[in-house]
Amino acid sequence: MKISDIGEFGFIDAVTDDTIFDPNSVVIGIGDDGAVYKATPGMEQISVIDTMVENSHFIIGKTATWYDVGYKAVASNLSDIAAMGGIPTQLVLSTAIPPHMEMTELVDLYKGIKDICRIYRVNILGGDTVTSKEGMVITVAAFGEIETGRAICRSGAKPGDIIAVSHSIGDASGGLDVLLAEKSGYEKLKKAHQFPVPQIELGRKLVAFHGHSLNDISDGLASESNEIAKASHVDLHLKRDLIPCSDELIKWAAAVGKDIWKFVFDGGEDYEMIFTISAPNFNALKKEFPDITEIGNVSKGTGKVYVSYEGQEVLLQPTGWNHFR
Amino acid sequence: MKISDIGEFGFIDAVTDDTIFDPNSVVIGIGDDGAVYKATPGMEQISVIDTMVENSHFIIGKTATWYDVGYKAVASNLSDIAAMGGIPTQLVLSTAIPPHMEMTELVDLYKGIKDICRIYRVNILGGDTVTSKEGMVITVAAFGEIETGRAICRSGAKPGDIIAVSHSIGDASGGLDVLLAEKSGYEKLKKAHQFPVPQIELGRKLVAFHGHSLNDISDGLASESNEIAKASHVDLHLKRDLIPCSDELIKWAAAVGKDIWKFVFDGGEDYEMIFTISAPNFNALKKEFPDITEIGNVSKGTGKVYVSYEGQEVLLQPTGWNHFR
Structure with missing residues (x-):
């Protein structure tokens, strides 16, 4: 079955289960206009965003499977949060999907996304799905937290370090x-x-x-x-x-x-x-x-x-x- | 000048000025691995994401200018935050840019983005820029805040309303x-x-x-x-x-x-x-x-x-x- 057969809403229904891995911080998950979550008192919020484009960042069947693409799209975002010293907590994602894509390929992509989110207890709070004329484009925006004033910047290197x-x-x-x-x-x-x-x-x-x-x-x-x-x-x-x-x-x-x-x-x-x-x-x-x-x-x-x-x-x-x- | 002549870093330098419209909440803006911002005590956080694809959501020269595309990509996200009852505060964005795009077109796109952010005092905290083989794809992830427990869901309608x-x-x-x-x-x-x-x-x-x-x-x-x-x-x-x-x-x-x-x-x-x-x-x-x-x-x-x-x-x-x- 292709994504064009099932449509956006059928697709959303198929992938929205099993998305919350740290329920304590979530007020409203996937399914409304926006998601709502709690920030931890005493912590500052970190935000990052990263996009991967088919045949530019990955070539299916050669450098990656769809599972790998999902896994890595999240990993690169969590790495950016780690690079501030933070703890990743939540993410939202957007996929631009070519109509010829098979549902099994999409499920594989989402399995990669969910597996890494499960490992690091990051919640998937929502997403947008649009049609791409050409290849797949996947954008992940992830959020994290860091103790107030403790983020580590690239600008802090000191002589003698x-x-x-x-x-x-x-x-x-x-x-x-x-x-x-x-x-x-x-x-x-x-x-x-x-x-x-x-x-x-x-x-x-x-x-x-x-x-x-x-x-x-x-x-x-x-x-x-x-x-x-x-x-x-x-x-x-x-x-x-x-x-x-x-x-x-x-x-x-x-x-x-x-x-x-x-x-x-x-x-x-x-x-x-x-x-x-x-x-x-x-x-x-x-x-x-x-x-x-x-x-x-x-x-x-x-x-x-x-x-x-x-x-x-x-x-x-x-x-x-x-x-x- | 085309985006392929100037490269990602030249492009980032050209668009990162004039991005903070509510400095009080920003700890670290564009320019590090991630941005850091403050959540307001007593408020819950809202996150939304929305993507627009060229020739699917807009046709340049027919339904929109590049300025309009930037403006609307933000407007649709702010609308999702409004639809939870929230106040928009921050956003990050990702653009997949065809190499033939002119720098003047990109500046026009960002002018639309910045103008609406200025109106609603929403900070642009960061972004990712990648190359698209086909048309432009723009994804905006926006954040907002809502008083704890006060988000308005689509699930709350009551008989008699x-x-x-x-x-x-x-x-x-x-x-x-x-x-x-x-x-x-x-x-x-x-x-x-x-x-x-x-x-x-x-x-x-x-x-x-x-x-x-x-x-x-x-x-x-x-x-x-x-x-x-x-x-x-x-x-x-x-x-x-x-x-x-x-x-x-x-x-x-x-x-x-x-x-x-x-x-x-x-x-x-x-x-x-x-x-x-x-x-x-x-x-x-x-x-x-x-x-x-x-x-x-x-x-x-x-x-x-x-x-x-x-x-x-x-x-x-x-x-x-x-x-x-």
């Missing part, structure tokens, strides 16, 4: 490369591309341990580190060979003869974190969250990022690794 | 018809289609005067009245000839030989309000907000809507006026 990242960098970009090449194996890389993990727990610990600045790595390490440097009016000095890379990424880059640093600096959608923090607080945090790695330090400056490797230090452009070679 | 609507009904649909026919004149109808007025003031007065149920008329009076009847488990009895129609709509329907009741019952995007309320409260409300008209009453029932006209009472389907003729 340690720069650190979570887990390993470049895997999602490597995974996309594997998927586009239609190669088997490299499951960790593929998973990094298809099922990014929003670093909510780390964001919360950075609030507790007084992290100074924070970005999620959605657009590549070169872009994100430059955003922190520019917003904080400081210089960032990265040591290239300290940046954690996974064994699979090293293996894939070698197998296809590509420069691994292009995946690391230019590759997007890792949804890992880059942050700056005082040295004592970094050491304390690392005891509680070991999967973080120091990759450089912050100095007074004018908003530039430098990378040192092979005995030299070069300027890293926001546009990426290749732009100074 | 008066049913009423605001201003006149069917004008937006008539205006679309005029625009598609490329006829001059009928400025009031065209304006109703292009610049709908979210009925925020009426929504607030309905909270004060204890309205029982409320919908904005986005999908036509037949659909909206049936939603109230179904959600409230009551029957609605409408008197067709009491429904207020504008002189221009009467004139246009006569000029093109169309049934005016199709505009009234089936026509969408009026963004006027239909509500039910006790008779004494209706009379008290009408003294403060005169542009409301009683069009029927509520009885015990099973969720049906009936229309009486020319001495008969017939069932009104959610699908519209023509479906019983």
Whole structure:
């Protein structure tokens, strides 16, 4: 059965069950003109929005299934909330659906959306469904909360801070490369591309341990580190060979003869974190969250990022690794 | 200059000024991973989302300019907040932009967005910009507030209530018809289609005067009245000839030989309000907000809507006026 057979209201009926995973905060869920929810006293509200377009952000049958698309559309939003130090609570979403889409594909998309919402106890409070002439467009707007005055901005980096990242960098970009090449194996890389993990727990610990600045790595390490440097009016000095890379990424880059640093600096959608923090607080945090790695330090400056490797230090452009070679 | 020449970041820089119209509630605006704002103590939060697709919801140069599209994309969301009785406060938006779009067109779109936000003091807290292969897709997610426990649902209609609507009904649909026919004149109808007025003031007065149920008329009076009847488990009895129609709509329907009741019952995007309320409260409300008209009453029932006209009472389907003729 196609979406054009069942219509908007039939579709809404088919997907609106099983959408509330933290009922305490919900006053009115899906089904009225708007949803109503409670803000927690003492907390500020966070809002984010993110859109994915078929054949631009994903290619069905090649880089993603419909399930993956739903999962990742939510994950990227939760990552943005994590990147402020917040707790995600609610979301609304809009889907522009081509009329040829099968109901089974839509149910698969919504299964991905609901599964990640269940994991992080985020309520689906409503949505809009329209017809797209071309491919599918999915927009998620998510909300979260943060203790008053405690949001971590990209503008807070201080001279003397340690720069650190979570887990390993470049895997999602490597995974996309594997998927586009239609190669088997490299499951960790593929998973990094298809099922990014929003670093909510780390964001919360950075609030507790007084992290100074924070970005999620959605657009590549070169872009994100430059955003922190520019917003904080400081210089960032990265040591290239300290940046954690996974064994699979090293293996894939070698197998296809590509420069691994292009995946690391230019590759997007890792949804890992880059942050700056005082040295004592970094050491304390690392005891509680070991999967973080120091990759450089912050100095007074004018908003530039430098990378040192092979005995030299070069300027890293926001546009990426290749732009100074 | 085209959007493809300037890129996402250049575009963001060009549109992020002049976005905060009520600074008191904003902690962090556009420019970080997420925005942070304050909820007012004692108020619950409302969220809504709405998408418009080029050549489906609007045709540039025929039914709308880019300015109109921006204005209306916000207006429809503010109307949904008004339809809960709320005060709109913040919004985030996402635009999927075809690469051939001119920067002047985008600036025009954002001028429409900003002008309506300025009128209603709604802050633009952030957005996402992606590339669309086909037409433009714009999604707005708006937030508002309502006194705790006071949101007006479509499910609250009570037997004995008066049913009423605001201003006149069917004008937006008539205006679309005029625009598609490329006829001059009928400025009031065209304006109703292009610049709908979210009925925020009426929504607030309905909270004060204890309205029982409320919908904005986005999908036509037949659909909206049936939603109230179904959600409230009551029957609605409408008197067709009491429904207020504008002189221009009467004139246009006569000029093109169309049934005016199709505009009234089936026509969408009026963004006027239909509500039910006790008779004494209706009379008290009408003294403060005169542009409301009683069009029927509520009885015990099973969720049906009936229309009486020319001495008969017939069932009104959610699908519209023509479906019983």
